[in-house]
Amino acid sequence: MLKSIPIIFDTDIGSDIDDTWALAMALKSPELDIRMVSVNGFGTEYQARLAAKFLTVCGRDDVIVAKGRATDMDPRYQENWIGDFDLASYPNYKDNAAQAIVDYIMSSDEEITVLVIxxxxxxxxxxxxxxxxxxxxxxxxxxGVIYNGHCNGWYPPLGADWNVKCDRDSWQAALVDSDIPVELLPLDVTGNLYLDAEAFGKIRACADKDPVIKALCENVDLWAEKIEWNSGGGTSALFDTVGVYACFTKENLKYQRLPVYANENAQTLIDPERGKEMDIALKWGDKEKFKKFLTARLCGEI
Ligand SMILES: [Ca+2]
Incomplete structure (x- = not known):
């Protein structure tokens, strides 16, 4: 078997539910070796507890959970699932995500992939x-959005995608003004990605025998109830699962190397002067094929 790829899973889990889907997918991907889940963006204590409980019930409390800069922002859609879970009981908890990331990367012999979702x-x-x-x-x-950010009829205001807009300065600092190599998955490939009721039903049927899928479905149902989401049995948009996929293969995604930066309005623009060269996925080869892969992967078939 090939050696698995070490990743840091950096997430705003606990807001939109696609991060929870992505975490389940990553845990079920033998190509990847999750070493750390670092959280940020909303109530970081809540997010750290959510990640730590999720990893615990999946039998993976060997993974470091690291809390980002303290913020106390809502939403907390999955809070009821966490219950009275005590972060102090988690064996691999760090309360400073940035320092934990630095320590981990600098002490590792291998190149670390940081998946920022x-x-x-x-x-x-x-x-x-x-x-x-x-x-x-x-x-x-x-x-980000490069050419086409439409997602189910919705388009981010000014073409400014949330992950860039919510902290544009950090996006610039980490992705553009640093010399860290970057691969970008904009809304062009992550938008409009849903599983239908049949595929989700198949995944749900695995919950009885698979603790990862059980935890996933419990969280999806709680989230759907809180935001009054009803998609007739299908899933919500699964943006972040594409990031997990891209950590282990470029197959089926069409990349271009382009110089990109984010302007003051958090629009991601191609600009040879101000941009940094990044490998950017702009199109799927066959999107249906990815959906089938995702379903089969979550069901443990591949
Ligand atoms: Ca996310």
Whole structure:
């Protein structure tokens, strides 16, 4: 078997539910070795507890959980699932995500892939502490819009995707103004990605025998109830799962190397003067094929 790829899973889990889908997918992907889940973006204590409980019930409390810069922002859609879970009971907890990321990358013999599926706050903070991480890691980031950011009839205001807009300065600092190699997965490929009721039903049927899928479905149902989401049995948009996929293969995604930066309105623009060259996924080869892969992967078939 091939050696698995070490990743830091940097997430705004606990807001939109696609991060929880992505975490389940990553835990079920033998190509990847999750070493750390670092959280940021909303109530970081709540997010750390959510990640730690999720990893615990999945039998993976060996993974470091690291809390980003303290914020106390809502939403907390999955709070009821966490219950009275005590973060102090988690064996691998760090309360400073940026420092934990630096320590991990600098002490590792291998190149670390940092999968950024929320704001870039933790990576900007980590790079500010220790710029030498740039030689020892790469970032694969979900975010931005290059040509086409439409998602189910919705388009981000000014073409400014949330992960860039919510902390534009950190996005610039970590992805553009640093010398960390970057692969970007904009809304062009992550938008409009849903599983239908049949595929979700198949995944749900695995919950009885698979603790990862059980935890996933419990969280999806709680989230759907809180935001009054009803998609007729299908899933919500699964943006962040594309990031997990891109950590282990470029197959089926069409990349271009383009110089990109984020302007003051958090629009991601191609600009040879101000931009940094990034490998950017712009199109799917066959999107249906990815959906089938995702379903089969979550069901443990592949
Ligand atoms: Ca996210």
């Amino acid at each position: 929320g704001a870039s706050t933790n990576m900007a903070d980590a790079y500010a502490i220790e710029p030498r991480i740039a030689k020892r890691c790469k970032i694969i980031a979900i975010g």
